[in-house]
Amino acid sequence: MPLDWKSELARLRPLPPEQAIGHIRGILANVSGGPARVKEARAKLFLISLAALRGKPTLIEVDAQVVVVMSAADLAEIICIPSIPTFDKGTRRPRRIVRNR
Numbered sequence: 001m002p003l004d005w006k007s008e009l010a011r012l013r014p015l016p017p018e019q020a021i022g023h024i025r026g027i028l029a030n031v032s033g034g035p036a037r038v039k040e041a042r043a044k045l046f047l048i049s050l051a052a053l054r055g056k057p058t059l060i061e062v063d064a065q066v067v068v069v070m071s072a073a074d075l076a077e078i079i080c081i082p083s084i085p086t087f088d089k090g091t092r093r094p095r096r097i098v099r100n101r
Contacts, residue, residue, distance in 0.1 A: 005027055005028075005030075005031045006055075006074055006077050006078050008027050009024060009027060009078045010078050010079075012024060025066075028057055028059060028068055029059065031056060031057055032056065032057050032058050032059045032068070034059065035059035035060055035061040035066050036048075036058065036059065036060050036061065037060075037061055038060060038061070038062055041058070041060040041069075048060075048069055049069075052069050052070050052071045052074075053071050055071070055074060057069060057070035057074070058070075
């Protein structure tokens, strides 16, 4: 399980959606361990909710589609984290102070 899966997802924001979708599915599958069936998920709903609150999303397969259960805090962090600092911010040096003589 990647240690910082939320920042990995945040780094995908600049990618075109066609490229990002496959990466997002892969990261979530690695973190959650693969999708569970609806019947299994219903029996473990409380445990799935606790895992989501602890930062581990869960995938559930519903009618050949996959649904992710994650905490709202994780989702907000993924959306709000600045993914990559701009080149300008990383290379700017402090300006010299010029004094009058």
